[in-house]
Amino acid sequence: MRVVVPFAAEQPKTRLDGFLTAAERREFADAMLADVLAAIRESGHEPELLATAPIDRNVPTIVDERPLTAAVNAILETDSPVAIVMADLPLATPAALARLFEASEDVVLAPGRGGGTNALVARHPDFRVDYHGTSFLDHREGARRVGASVGTVDSFRLATDIDEQMDLAELLVHGEGTARAWLDRAGVRLVRDEGRVGVERTENG
Amino acid sequence: MRVVVPFAAEQPKTRLDGFLTAAERREFADAMLADVLAAIRESGHEPELLATAPIDRNVPTIVDERPLTAAVNAILETDSPVAIVMADLPLATPAALARLFEASEDVVLAPGRGGGTNALVARHPDFRVDYHGTSFLDHREGARRVGASVGTVDSFRLATDIDEQMDLAELLVHGEGTARAWLDRAGVRLVRDEGRVGVERTENG
Structure with missing residues (x-):
């Protein structure tokens, strides 16, 4: 199964501004991505990146500068199963x-806090994503609309x-990888x- | 295995004040408790309540007016396995x-967001809880200190x-029971x- 990790290469993690500088946010996003890629590989799959700009990560990379939803939906235009795993899940x-x-x-959803969808598997050719709003509810409804069975994965880590900023506490409590x-x-x-x-x-690293 | 649910009978859910009245908070806490008790029963166990004051819930109830940590530790003074499941987990x-x-x-921890411990199983007679601070880290360290093996349960629902107030959104997205x-x-x-x-x-129910 293809496992695709979308990654905002240029201005990642804007909601951490004020706490981390732009350069630090890029480093930190890179570290989280490294953790996600490592976890995918350890699970026995070979990840691919879906990046908004060319980046050099020694991973097969598709560059698509469109917004997340459009870029992911282009990937989902296939009859083969595809997994989409977000790049900011360093606890995965x-x-x-x-x-x-x-x-x-047919469609398996890993909910994110606040109604999001942090990872999914699509095995139905007509399923499409929409990451705006309460995407978990929209994805569940969208899957049913195309006649796909829907499962969820009950994982705090996913x-x-x-x-x-407050999310960083979770990483300090539970993380053990590169981002931590x-x-x-x-x-x-x-x-x-x-x-x-x-x-x-406590210091400026 | 005993499955004990601590319940603050008198002033539950104070952090929801401003959004729910005191009477509403009691009703809502009762509804969440009903969901937790039902989930425990459906899992094949008979719950017991550990309440700060006598309440009438048709469940075996231990009344202990001490703070949570002391009351739970009194329950843990046993050689038998005990599970402690918080009453505010309506998604369980x-x-x-x-x-x-x-x-x-020997000790199994279900982490809560923000470093908490929302549920646990203790099979080691010397393990004790401390719900103040980052209890997940303290419980993991405390378990190791008494020589207990430690496991975690990776569950978004637990x-x-x-x-x-913002937590209520999770219940509206994912809940299907009494509290929802x-x-x-x-x-x-x-x-x-x-x-x-x-x-x-949107209205005053």
Whole structure:
């Protein structure tokens, strides 16, 4: 099965501005991507990148500068199964990905927090994505509309996309890979408050 | 295996004040508890309540007015396996709970977002909880300290405790039980923004 990882090569992780510089956001996005690619390989699949601009990652890369939804839908125009795995899932494990890849339904969705879809497998030629809005609900409805069976993968690790400063705490609590090491080097540390934990920056890495 | 559900009977879900009245928060907490109890029963276990005050739920109930950590640790003073499942997990499914209950390690942790521990199984007589701070890390370290093997359950549904207004969106996207129905009746609806979804209240149920 093709496993395709969309990657915003040019201005990644804009919602982390204010906490990380533009150059740091690129480094951090690269580190998260490295973790995702490694987890996919360990799950027994060979990842491909779907990048908005040419990048040099030693991975087969499709360059498509269109917005995410259009670029992914071009990939889905096939009769073969395709997996789409977001690049900002540094907590993804081979085991969690295997649950996704091995589920048997025509369309398998790994929900992200806040109604998103962080990873999916499409085995139905008519299924298309729309990443705007509450994409999990839209994808479930869209799959049913084309007559595809729908499954979900109940994974905290796949649900945890890293977009905002508070998300970094999840990576510091649960991460063990390249992106976690990048945060450590950048001096990003957990702050334990009354409620959920947050992060602070104790030095300028 | 005993499956114990701690429940703050008197002032539940204080972080939802401003969005729900005190009476509504009690109703909503009751609805979430009903979902959790039902999921535990469907997983093949008979739940017990650990309540801060006497309540009438037709469930075996231990009343212990001490703070959560002390009350749970009193339950853990046993040589028998015990599961502790939080009452604010209305997305918990029998399948997710079965993965928790059937894991084989001495201590099995289901992480909550923000470093919490939303459910656990303790099979080691010396393991104790501490729900303050980043309890997931503390529990993992505490288990290792007493020589217990540690497992985790990778479940988005068990990771999703409902504490704050934004958490309600998860319940509206993924919930199908009593608590979801309560939100519908109260006029709580998804709002789809640019980023992750939120909720608004369109009527006063």
